[in-house]
Amino acid sequence: MIPLFKVFMPEDVDKPLLETLHSGFIGEGPRVLEFEELLKKYLQTENVLTTNSGTSALHLAYHMIIGNTKLKRVLTTPITCTATNNPIVLNGGKIGWVDVDPITGNITSQTLKEALDYYYADAVSIVHWGGNPCDIEEISNICKEHDLKLVEDGAHSLGMEYKGKPFGYYSDFAMHSFQAIKHITCGDGGCLICKNKEDYERAKLLRWYGVDRTIREGIDLRCELDIPEAGYKFHMNDLAATIGIKSFKYLDEIVNKHRDNAKYYDSIFEGKIKYVPENPNGKSSYWLYTIHVENRDELMWKLKEEGIMTSKVHSRNDTHSMFAEFKRDLPGVESFNRTHLCIPVGWWITEQDREYIAKKVLEYAK
Ligand SMILES: Cc1ncc(COP(=O)(O)O)c(C=O)c1O
Numbered sequence: 155m156i157p158l159f160k161v162f163m164p165e166d167v168d169k170p171l172l173e174t175l176h177s178g179f180i181g182e183g184p185r186v187l188e189f190e191e192l193l194k195k196y197l198q199t200e201n202v203l204t205t206n207s208g209t210s211a212l213h214l215a216y217h218m219i220i221g222n223t224k225l226k227r228v229l230t231t232p233i234t235c236t237a238t239n240n241p242i243v244l245n246g247g248k249i250g251w252v253d254v255d256p257i258t259g260n261i262t263s264q265t266l267k268e269a270l271d272y273y274y275a276d277a278v279s280i281v282h283w284g285g286n287p288c289d290i291e292e293i294s295n296i297c298k299e300h301d302l303k304l305v306e307d308g309a310h311s312l313g314m315e316y317k318g319k320p321f322g323y324y325s326d327f328a329m330h331s332f333q334a335i336k337h338i339t340c341g342d343g344g345c346l347i348c349k350n351k352e353d354y355e356r357a358k359l360l361r362w363y364g365v366d367r368t369i370r371e372g373i374d375l376r377c378e379l380d381i382p383e384a385g386y387k388f389h390m391n392d393l394a395a396t397i398g399i400k401s402f403k404y405l406d407e408i409v410n411k412h413r414d415n416a417k418y419y420d421s422i423f424e425g426k427i428k429y430v431p432e433n434p435n436g437k438s439s440y441w442l443y444t445i446h447v448e449n450r451d452e453l454m455w456k457l458k459e460e461g462i463m464t465s466k467v468h469s470r471n472d473t474h475s476m477f478a479e480f481k482r483d484l485p486g487v488e489s490f491n492r493t494h495l496c497i498p499v500g501w502w503i504t505e506q507d508r509e510y511i512a513k514k515v516l517e518y519a520k
Pocket of ligand 1: 208234331344
């Protein structure tokens with residue numbers, strides 16, 4: 155079976171991981187700091203915090219935006235993992251669904267404006283489906299006009315490019331995920347990128363019970379400092395960070411392989427199969443390669459019989475009982491969700507694999 159996802163674990167991680175394992179420091183220690191320094195350089199900001207998952211990073215952002223007031227509403231997409239939206243309701247917020255483009259699955263400035271005619275809101279959450287950038291600048295301008303916080307869920311988007319700016323440049327909060335099957339993994343892990351220094355400093359406290367962990371001369375750090383606000387236990391540990399550090403140097407290579415495979419599919423499918431086009435203002439990280447077909451479920455099973463793993467990966471999550479009170483008609487979501495299918499595109503797909511996959515898709519797609 156050609157897998158849809160594969161864990162990237164470089165061989166040269168074994169030695170440093172063993173070293174960390176026996177170093178006497180396996181909690182949040184020097185490796186976490188080192189990984190954060192790497193991320194700061196890559197994301198061109200000092201305001202980056204690692205977390206134990208991407209979901210935790212979003213939870214911190216919504217803790218700061220919503221603050222459990224039970225009055226705030228976040229406009230968001232249902233075409234995503236439920237992890238995008240759970241932290242909104244878990245922080246006491248309300249959801250306002252925004253429709254998506256029926257082909258890209260992304261929120262657009264038009265669908266956002268339509269949602270703003272429908273709802274009063276405090277924040278907007280966007281997801282770049284498969285790593286293909288939304289029109290972030292336009293969306294960010296709308297957010298500024300309406301005094302809305304912008305949160306970018308970049309769980310699919312490590313390595314994505316948009317208008318030459320680093321990820322998170324246009325938003326108040328942004329997140330990446332280093333979960334098992336992402337471009338690079340820490341086993342599990344994530345990071346939060348904050349626009350403001352004050353949010354970063356607050357998130358840093360919230361990440362570990364609310365305690366300031368700065369080492370100070372003469373202070374017994376767990377016991378003597380005041381905790382201004384109750385926090386979580388969301389920090390990354392040194393084992394996860396060691397994997398992240400070692401894997402990070404392969405990021406460009408990995409993303410380039412995803413892109414190369416995607417461009418091959420584009421060239422074969424052009425005029426024959428509808429596929430998600432890359433945003434011309436950026437470069438997709440192609441964590442997913444998504445096609446649209448009328449016989450999606452049949453195609454999925456036919457491809458499985460031919461040894462090719464495919465999936466919807468995420469289906470609309472506005473239909474879950476937990477979100478029932480927020481339901482409304484979303485024609486773009488309906489259309490995307492009826493026809494979308496993700497085919498293997500990652501670094502493990504060889505030229506021979508992709509030729510075989512494209513041939514079988516063309517054979518069975520309707
Ligand atoms: C779009 C999206 N957002 C958020 C998450 C959650 O990230 P994590 O698994 O790192 O908590 C995922 C899945 O991993 C995702 O696909």
